[in-house]
Amino acid sequence: MKMLTLLEVGGLEGLVAIIILIIIFVAASVSFMLTMIIKIWYENNDGRKFSKKQFWMTMLISMLICGLISGVVCGGM
Numbered sequence: 001m002k003m004l005t006l007l008e009v010g011g012l013e014g015l016v017a018i019i020i021l022i023i024i025f026v027a028a029s030v031s032f033m034l035t036m037i038i039k040i041w042y043e044n045n046d047g048r049k050f051s052k053k054q055f056w057m058t059m060l061i062s063m064l065i066c067g068l069i070s071g072v073v074c075g076g077m
Helices: 013-044 052-075
Strands: none
Touching: 013 052
């Protein structure tokens, strides 16, 4: 007997969408916290300012790294 995977059952598109949204939300939350830590560390040294462009670029890079980690964990190696 062939074992069915979750996606082969049918009608579970909503569940898949919810799982993807949860992954995006967790990645955004972790990235935001990491970016805030980097911002505090950056501004603490020599009184420099962390611009909005630097903030969003750091958050984007952090989210991309979270996405890579998530892909390795969920997809396997």
